Amino acid sequence: MARQNWDRREVTLAIELYTRLPFGRLHSGNPEIIALAGQIGRTPSALAMKLVNLASLDEDLDRRGLGNASSLDREVWADFTAHPTQFIERARRIVSEIFYNEAEQSVVLEVAEGKEVERTVKVRQNQRVFREIVLPSYDNQCAVIGKVSPELLTASHIVPWRAREDTRLDPRNGISLNPLHDRAFDRGMISFRDDLSMLVSSKIIVPDHVRSLFNEDIRLKPAKFRPLPEYLAYHRDEVFEVN
Numbered sequence: 001m002a003r004q005n006w007d008r009r010e011v012t013l014a015i016e017l018y019t020r021l022p023f024g025r026l027h028s029g030n031p032e033i034i035a036l037a038g039q040i041g042r043t044p045s046a047l048a049m050k051l052v053n054l055a056s057l058d059e060d061l062d063r064r065g066l067g068n069a070s071s072l073d074r075e076v077w078a079d080f081t082a083h084p085t086q087f088i089e090r091a092r093r094i095v096s097e098i099f100y101n102e103a104e105q106s107v108v109l110e111v112a113e114g115k116e117v118e119r120t121v122k123v124r125q126n127q128r129v130f131r132e133i134v135l136p137s138y139d140n141q142c143a144v145i146g147k148v149s150p151e152l153l154t155a156s157h158i159v160p161w162r163a164r165e166d167t168r169l170d171p172r173n174g175i176s177l178n179p180l181h182d183r184a185f186d187r188g189m190i191s192f193r194d195d196l197s198m199l200v201s202s203k204i205i206v207p208d209h210v211r212s213l214f215n216e217d218i219r220l221k222p223a224k225f226r227p228l229p230e231y232l233a234y235h236r237d238e239v240f241e242v243n
Contacts, residue, residue, distance in 0.1 A: 006050065009094065010040050011076040014050045016091035019133040019171055022140060023223040026051045039098050058224050084170035085126075092129060126169060131155040134174030137225040142178045144198075144218055154182040158231040160239070171225040181213070189214075191240035194229045196220035201241040 006014075017036055018026075027033070028044035037047040053069045057077045069077070080087045134155035141147050156177045159167045167173045175192075177185060184190045189204040198218040206214060220227070 006070070006072060008072065008076060010042070011050075011073055012087075012091050013040060013094060013098075014047065015054060015076060015080050016088065016095060017047075018051050018054050019088070019225075020136055021051070022136045023055065024139070026055065035099075055224065081172075083166070084172075085166050085168050088129060088133070088169040089126070127161075130157075130169055130174060133169070133171045134225075135176045137171055137174070137222050138176035139223050141176065142181070143175050143220045143222070144181050145178055145213060148178055152178055154179060156182045156185050158227055159234050160186075163234075163238070167231065170228075170231075172228045173231050174225075175220065175227065180210075184214070185235075186239075188239040188241040191236045192220060192227070192232055193236075194232055196222075196227070199236065199240060202243060203241045 013036060017032060021030065021032065026048055028048040030044075030048070033047050033051070034044045037044045040047075042050075050073075054073060054077065057069050057074060131154075135150075135153055140150060140153070142153060153176050156175045157168075158173050158175065161168055175185070181190065184204065189201045191199040191201075193199060196219050198214070198216050200214045200216055204214060
C-alpha cells in the first residue's frame with residue numbers, strides 16, 4: 001500500500017528539524033532523524049530525503065538539495081521564511097507535545113507563577129532555541145576563526161533582540177561567533193557587507209597579535225541560512241560605528 005502524502009504538520013516538523021541540523025548530518029543514520037521519523041510514522045530514509053529536498057528551498061545555499069520539493073513543502077517553507085519566529089515557536093510546541101508531553105506544563109506555569117515569570121521563561125527558552133538553530137548553520141564553528149569549543153560559541157543577532165520581535169528566531173538573523181567577535185559585533189566594532197565580507201570600524205583597538213582577526217578579507221561562509229541583506233543593512237546603519 002502506498003504511503004500517504006506528507007501533511008502540513010509533518011512538513012512543519014521536518015523544517016524545524018532542518019533548522020537544527022548541520023548540512024552534513026541530513027542522513028538516515030542521524031539519531032535525531034530516526035527519532036522524529038518514528039514519531040511521525042515515516043522511515044528515517046524518507047525523512048532524510050525530505051530534509052535534503054527542503055535544503056533546495058534555501059535559495060542562498062551553494063550546495064543544493066535534490067530539487068524534488070513538493071508544492072506543500074514550498075508553501076510551508078514560505079510560511080517559515082515570512083514569519084520565522086512565530087513558525088519556530090509553533091513548531092517547537094509541537095515537538096514538545098510529541099516528545100515530552102509538555103503542553104499542559106506551560107498552562108500550569110502561567111497560573112502558578114504569573115505572566116512576568118512566564119515571559120522570562122519564554123525569553124530564555126527562545127534564546128536557547130536561537131542558539132540551536134544558528135550554530136548548525138555554521139557547522140557548529142565560529143564564522144570567523146573556525147573550530148573552537150562549543151561552549152565558546154555565541155549565536156549573535158544581526159538585528160538586535162530588542163529591536164524587532166519578528167526576527168528573534170530567524171536563523172538568517174544569526175551568526176555563530178566566538179566571544180571576542182560577538183562583543184565586537186554587538187558593539188558595532190565590526191559588521192558585514194552584503195557579500196558577507198567583514199567591515200572593521202576605525203574605532204576598534206586590539207593588540208597587534210590579534211589584528212589579523214579583524215581583517216576585511218574575512219568572509220562569512222554559512223553552510224545554510226545565509227544572512228539576509230536587509231538584516232545586514234540594518235546592522236551597518238544602526239549598530240556599526242563608522243568613525
